[in-house]
Amino acid sequence: MERYFRILRIFWSTAIAAELEYRINFAIAAFTSLGGLVGSLFGLFLFYQTGSSFPGWRWEEALIVVGIFTLLEGFSSTFLAPNLNRIVRHVQEGTLDFVLLKPISSQFWLSAHTVSPWGLPDIFFGIATILYGGIKLEIEPFAYFVSIVPLIFGLAILYSLWFMLGATSIWFVKIYNVTEVLRGLLEAGRFPMAAYPTAYRVFFTFVVPVAFLTTTPAETLLGRSGIAGTVVAGLLAIALLFVAHWFWRFALRFYTSASS
């Protein structure tokens, strides 16, 4: 375990060094992130402006969902996207061979090899939005701690789904678009689940569990869901992590490696 932490530290310091070769990227990332946030806030603002609201969600409460969504986006573009989208490239170019030959879990290598600082602005703005909404609603500090738990479960769910999609590239090789589809579906997490018709809500809870990514943590933060949502999210996260691990080992049996 300690060895893995040591490796992780070297992975990340190397990755950041590589990314910082391109300094202008950071400014662009910060700019895009701010643009994205302003866009979703504006959409929400227009909606609430006309006097309508999502059933059961006040303006500040909906803001918190947007904040959590932005935070998750930041996490995924910092930790998940740079690694998991690369699995496809490893398979296409045959460099997965090098990964498989290392005396270390290949899932760990593929999931943690790099980190990209370009998601940091999203993380920052996300937290800022959550805090703004939270202060307006006078949420007590303890609630923030409690809501971190379902947030971590949400991340685990997202990671597992994404990793499994990446792993299917072992069979389909060019699967790049599929991870984009996943990202598209995740966009639904921008607003509270109450914003969607029932059928969609079922889909986003049971098929692509977007509900657990943003709405559940937000409800926990607002102290309205109790423990149930978190428990379900936790069970789902653990199950999906196991499935993803098993699925990767299964997929590797079919790996034929790109020919020279």
Next chain:
Amino acid sequence: MSTIVVEHLSKVYPVAVKEAGLKGTLTHFFKRTYRQVKAVQDVSFKIEPGEIVGFLGANGAGKTTTLKMLTGLIHPSSGRVEVAGHIPFQRRSAFLSQVTLVMGQKQQLIWDLPALDSFKINAAVYGISDRALEHRVGELSEMLSLGGKLNQPVRKLSLGERMKAELLAALLHEPNVLFLDEPTLGLDVNAQVAVREFLREYNQRYRATILLTSHYMADITALCERVLMIHQGQLIYDGSLDGLVDRFSPCREVKVEFARPYSAHELSVYGDIQDVDKQYARFLVQQEGLTGAIAKILADLQVIDLTISDPPIEEVIGRVFQAGTVAR
């Protein structure tokens, strides 16, 4: 105990078959037909510790597939493989830290960073201490004459330097079984010689076992006493390099310098002409008719000089592949 033991190894791939043209593409998209391709069929051999063995075969003969089964990257369809006392596909740490694979056409170094950064990652993964790493990098970079290049971003290195750095990265953990797939691909002659020299020295210094494929016969002749030859997935030769020439090309190369130019047509009766350039000509003559043919050339033509030698190995190999299946 042999380092590598391969017994009746086979690999069968399903490969999708696609007709050319739009119609073919549509059928391919909706209803795929697969053909079973036997990439490797019933291959058996053993390699002893410290040997350097050349692995020959045309493109698509099954060399890379075999190497990948030996390194545990792909699962054999049938047969048994044992490398350094382990079953490769189980990918145990004890196995992985003893072997390495270098692929001339793929790179593991991080493009934007100095090679040293990539070495640090590998060192952490293989559990090499900082001191051991420093020592090892010093030793190998001296053997490869890479001093000073390891601090530059990999993208700024020449192809030859990059290949050397790749070799270094692949050898950090002191593996004693090396699988090299076209390690000199695309390198200029000097860089090829340098890589070759390095491999020879490495083999002598560490008693490492090396299995090497290359399209440059010079690599094979310089390094390998023993060669394995694979053709259409089957092992057709396993023995010394010299023996390969005798076995597949029982003929000699005769180079003649004449007093005056002869046309190719005039010379064609004396043997299999390889090339004619003014007064110079090069023939391949069957071993059994050699003395007769030479006597005839000396009697009929005005000869200034004549030498007899083994034909170049490239031609021998080329003939074997052209001939198609060769009886064992």
